[in-house]
Amino acid sequence: MRITLSFATTADHYLDDRSSQRLMISTPEDWEDVLRLRAEYDAILIGAETLRRDNPALLLRSEELRERRRAAGLKPDLTKVVVTRSGQLSPQARFFTEGDAERYVFAPRPLPALEAAATVIVCDEPIKAACIVTELERRGVERLLVEGGAQVLRMFLDEGLADTVRWAVNPQLTLGAEQGGARFEFRPAADTECRHEVLGGMEVAWYTLHPDMSDIDLRYLSEAIDQGRRCTPCATSYCVGAVIVLPDGRTFTGHTHETLPTHHAEQEAIRKALDAGADLHGATIYSSMEPCSERKSEPESCTQLILRHGFSRVVFAAYEPLHFVCCQGARMLREAGVEVRVYPSLADEVRRTNAHVWK
Numbered sequence: 001m002r003i004t005l006s007f008a009t010t011a012d013h014y015l016d017d018r019s020s021q022r023l024m025i026s027t028p029e030d031w032e033d034v035l036r037l038r039a040e041y042d043a044i045l046i047g048a049e050t051l052r053r054d055n056p057a058l059l060l061r062s063e064e065l066r067e068r069r070r071a072a073g074l075k076p077d078l079t080k081v082v083v084t085r086s087g088q089l090s091p092q093a094r095f096f097t098e099g100d101a102e103r104y105v106f107a108p109r110p111l112p113a114l115e116a117a118a119t120v121i122v123c124d125e126p127i128k129a130a131c132i133v134t135e136l137e138r139r140g141v142e143r144l145l146v147e148g149g150a151q152v153l154r155m156f157l158d159e160g161l162a163d164t165v166r167w168a169v170n171p172q173l174t175l176g177a178e179q180g181g182a183r184f185e186f187r188p189a190a191d192t193e194c195r196h197e198v199l200g201g202m203e204v205a206w207y208t209l210h211p212d213m214s215d216i217d218l219r220y221l222s223e224a225i226d227q228g229r230r231c232t233p234c235a236t237s238y239c240v241g242a243v244i245v246l247p248d249g250r251t252f253t254g255h256t257h258e259t260l261p262t263h264h265a266e267q268e269a270i271r272k273a274l275d276a277g278a279d280l281h282g283a284t285i286y287s288s289m290e291p292c293s294e295r296k297s298e299p300e301s302c303t304q305l306i307l308r309h310g311f312s313r314v315v316f317a318a319y320e321p322l323h324f325v326c327c328q329g330a331r332m333l334r335e336a337g338v339e340v341r342v343y344p345s346l347a348d349e350v351r352r353t354n355a356h357v358w359k
């Protein structure tokens with residue numbers, strides 16, 4: 001999934017004021033640009049505080065943008081996502097009552113009062129962005145726009161799960177400590193790629209925290225899927241292929257049961273790399289399927305192996321279906337700070353290789 005954080009602040013970095021009215025920080029030109037930006041995403045995420053305070057409907061009003069999304073095979077409105085700790089959200093809020101887009105609520109416990117209005121997804125407390133991202137990705141979200149407030153923005157940044165950041169500052173507007181509400185300042189590393197523009201009087205900065213690696217990823221992931229085709233199908237396991245790419249460019253491959261009937265593809269590739277004396281810290285592992293998080297016939301799961309050897313990136317095509325076990329590999333890897341990328345455009349090929357077990 002690619003994730004963008006988008007927010008506007010006053011010149012003294014406030015996201016809102018202390019009044020009960022919604023404070024408009026953007027100028028009309030900047031707001032138009034934000035609405036155009038929204039149209040490029042599958043889903044939009046806000047915090048419960050923003051929902052209660054601003055009561056936004058989060059619909060795309062422009063018929064032109066809606067038409068463009070329809071033409072691209074998307075729903076005219078974005079999937080709406082809200083994160084709540086308390087669960088205190090009114091099912092009468094416009095978030096729930098307007099539009100026919102999918103609606104998801106992330107909460108630490110079931111919320112029966114909202115079940116008619118949205119799909120409630122339970123994540124362990126404290127709720128982590130790693131859980132939200134993984135659960136949305138399983139449901140087909142590939143591009144997520146996060147619009148805050150402060151707690152939500154900080155959660156995504158602290159977990160390293162923001163790829164790009166759009167920060168618009170209104171240089172004419174200051175609130176001061178008396179009037180100011182939530183304050184938010186983004187402090188990127190000094191070498192972060194950034195471009196600036198002035199838009200209708202707003203100063204807009206775009207930061208790239210994780211460059212788009214999809215060209216390289218798709219090439220190696222296709223190779224991993226090809227490796228999976230070498231496996232002999234059997235009723236009790238998936239046919240998976242893996243490719244390891246070291247920082248120095250050397251590669252190692254593996255497929256399920258290549259040398260032993262209990263070995264997974266990732267294990268086979270890791271074993272070959274270690275036999276060749278490789279240091280796997282900072283390496284990327286490509287696997288046709290989500291690395292497993294539970295093993296009965298081996299002491300460690302592939303997720304544990306990947307973490308123990310210090311891989312920095314994991315790329316796969318298909319989430320494991322709920323067939324043998326409930327796999328939590330992607331979420332566990334993200335929670336440990338590993339960058340996880342999923343390319344569902346290649347998942348059909350993986351399903352074909354696994355027609356013997358895929359339900």
Ligand SMILES: [Zn+2]
Nearest residue numbers: 264291292302
């Ligand atoms: Zn495995």
